[in-house]
Amino acid sequence: xxxxxxxxxxxxxxxxxxxxxxxxxxxxxxxxxxxxxxxxxxxxxxxxxxxxxxxxxxxxxxxxxxxxxxxxxxxxxxxxxxxxxxxxxxxxxxxxxxxxxxxxxxxxxxxxxxxxxxxxxxxxxxxxxxxxxxxxxxxxxxxxxxxxxxxxxxxxxxxxxxxxxxxxxxxxxxxxxxxxxxxxxxxxxxxxxxxxxxxxxxxxxxxxxxxxxxxxxxxxxxxxxxxxxxxxxxxxxxxxxxxxxxxxxxxxxxxxxxxxxxxxxxxxxxxxxxxxxxxxxxxxxxxxxxxxxxxxxxxxxxxxxxxxxxxxxxxxxxxxxxxxxxxxxxxxxxxxxxxxxxxxxxxxxxxxxxxxxxxxxxxxxxxxxxxxxxxxxxxxxxxxxxxxxxxxxxxxxxxxxxxxxxxxxxxxxxxxxxxxxxxxxxxxxxxxxxxxxxxxxxxxxxxxxxxxxxxxxxxxxxxxxxxxxxxxxxxxxxxxx
RNA sequence: GUCCCCGUCGUCUAGGGGUCUAGGACACUGGGUUUUCAUCCCAGCAACAGGGGUUCGAAUCCCCUCGGGGAUGCCA
Numbered sequence: 120x121x122x123x124x125x126x127x128x129x130x131x132x133x134x135x136x137x138x139x140x141x142x143x144x145x146x147x148x149x150x151x152x153x154x155x156x157x158x159x160x161x162x163x164x165x166x167x168x169x170x171x172x173x174x175x176x177x178x179x180x181x182x183x184x185x186x187x188x189x190x191x192x193x194x195x196x197x198x199x200x201x202x203x204x205x206x207x208x209x210x211x212x213x214x215x216x217x218x219x220x221x222x223x224x225x226x227x228x229x230x231x232x233x234x235x236x237x238x239x240x241x242x243x244x245x246x247x248x249x250x251x252x253x254x255x256x257x258x259x260x261x262x263x264x265x266x267x268x269x270x271x272x273x274x275x276x277x278x279x280x281x282x283x284x285x286x287x288x289x290x291x292x293x294x295x296x297x298x299x300x301x302x303x304x305x306x307x308x309x310x311x312x313x314x315x316x317x318x319x320x321x322x323x324x325x326x327x328x329x330x331x332x333x334x335x336x337x338x339x340x341x342x343x344x345x346x347x348x349x350x351x352x353x354x355x356x357x358x359x360x361x362x363x364x365x366x367x368x369x370x371x372x373x374x375x376x377x378x379x380x381x382x383x384x385x386x387x388x389x390x391x392x393x394x395x396x397x398x399x400x401x402x403x404x405x406x407x408x409x410x411x412x413x414x415x416x417x418x419x420x421x422x423x424x425x426x427x428x429x430x431x432x433x434x435x436x437x438x439x440x441x442x443x444x445x446x447x448x449x450x451x452x453x454x455x456x457x458x459x460x461x462x463x464x465x466x467x468x469x470x471x472x473x474x475x476x477x478x479x480x481x482x483x484x485x486x487x488x489x490x491x492x493x494x495x496x497x498x499x500x501x502x503x504x505x506x507x508x509x510x511x512x513x514x515x516x517x518x519x520x521x522x523x524x525x526x527x528x529x530x531x532x533x534x535x536x537x538x539x540x541x542x543x544x545x546x547x548x549x550x551x552x553x554x555x556x557x558x559x560x561x562x563x564x565x566x567x568x569x570x571x572x573x574x575x576x577x578x579x580x581x582x583x584x585x586x587x588x589x590x591x592x593x594x595x596x597x598x599x600x
Numbered sequence: 601g602u603c604c605c606c607g608u609c610g611u612c613u614a615g616g617g618g619u620c621u622a623g624g625a626c627a628c629u630g631g632g633u634u635u636u637c638a639u640c641c642c643a644g645c646a647a648c649a650g651g652g653g654u655u656c657g658a659a660u661c662c663c664c665u666c667g668g669g670g671a672u673g674c675c676a
């Protein structure tokens with residue numbers, strides 16, 4: 120069994136393509152199949168090496184690996200279509216020689232005109248104008264300087280059956296696949312629907328698992344395979360991933376490139392888990408599964424036929440779950456850049472303190488990047504005091520607490536910080552939320568957050584003292600003026 | 601327009617003739633834990649697109665309608 124993922128390097132790895140890659144990879148793992156990565160870079164204007172590299176990078180980040188590919192080599196290369204033009208040329212020459220394809224001299228402008236005329240009346244398909252050109256007509260077109268494309272001569276009255284592993288039996292007739300289609304452009308570059316057949320055959324692919332948007336292309340490909348006496352493969356067409364407006368997922372639905380998910384602080388295991396579960400369900404109502412568990416259970420036959428709307432909420436929930444499941448040691452390097460991004464000098468902080476901070480703050484994180492807005496509460500010299508906290512700290516009730524806090528730090532520097540709450544309680548006569556609320560605001564600058572006990576533990580005597588002093592200066596002292 | 605695919609809670613899904621007064625998860629609501637919020641735990645809300653058949657019996661099989669999607673490119 121040999122599977123493949125064949126992206127075109129025209130941008131970042133899209134989340135929908137990532138799902139296709141993941142499912143192929145998971146299946147390859149399950150069946151110990153070879154997994155081939157092929158780069159479909161025949162759209163020369165839009166393809167780039169940078170895109171290819173970023174796609175490979177994103178695939179690796181997701182934990183996907185392949186046995187053969189442009190970087191890995193293999194016995195059936197090259198693995199970039201742009202490096203295989205001589206192969207495609209041989210086959211198109213053969214089709215031409217056998218009369219199964221022909222030169223078409225229609226210009227893009229002419230075709231566009233035919234198309235728009237047809238749109239008014241009804242359906243469009245290529246008229247077949249150049250199907251049976253006389254030598255005379257050909258000569259004339261050539262004399263006009265027209266560069267021909269090569270069109271595949273679609274046979275009449277053929278039935279094409281796709282026995283799709285997911286969709287079931289789908290029957291097409293050669294009459295209504297849109298007429299003779301172009302297989303080689305006028306500049307000599309071959310077209311997807313044609314070369315995909317050659318590559319899959321030559322690379323000994325056994326199962327083509329790809330997006331449903333290719334289902335209608337499949338009869339064209341099968342017709343090509345027949346014409347070339349190449350094998351027809353097993354197909355499995357994955358239902359598409361949609362945005363919340365039920366349109367194919369695209370940029371306007373939010374972030375759609377794997378690259379962005381990584382930057383936002385999603386974990387690859389969450390993305391893999393979520394994408395695998397989109398259109399598939401594991402036994403026993405389980406939602407959170409490791410790659411190995413998914414590999415054990417996943418089957419093409421059990422994948423959903425219907426399109427699925429991408430649920431960002433659920434992905435976030437799952438990501439939060441994986442954040443909580445990770446060890447602190449694993450989390451630290453992932454969160455460190457974000458903590459630094461919040462302007463905190465992590466080099467000045469003991470590793471032990473950082474780990475403990477992450478432990479305390481982690482329940483508040485759905486994304487790794489969420490730590491950025493939280494870290495300041497525990498690690499900044501002086502945290503940001505939000506509006507709610509400022510309002511609270513300006514009340515007379517808080518004034519008393521602020522004053523007594525400063526007392527605690529200034530007059531008895533030997534005080535045990537763990538006694539702060541007890542001492543303040545006695546000194547102010549406040550208790551319950553009347554005590555904890557303003558104290559929280561004073562220490563963290565926020566009205567909500569982790570246990571004050573933990574906050575005090577991380578801040579220590581000095582940290583708490585600095586904040587109390589800051590608040591005294593800002594809210595208490597200024598009010599006395 | 602034509603061809604093709606699809607249609608169970610708001611969303612992802614389980615279910616494939618009787619065990620379905622339709623199960624789980626996210627979201628939402630309420631409660632518990634907590635000084636607060638988050639985590640965690642418990643409970644609740646909420647669906648078989650519509651209409652015809654077939655059958656003793658249909659969410660499950662068939663047909664039609666409607667709805668959604670994809671293809672119809674010298675993109676892949």
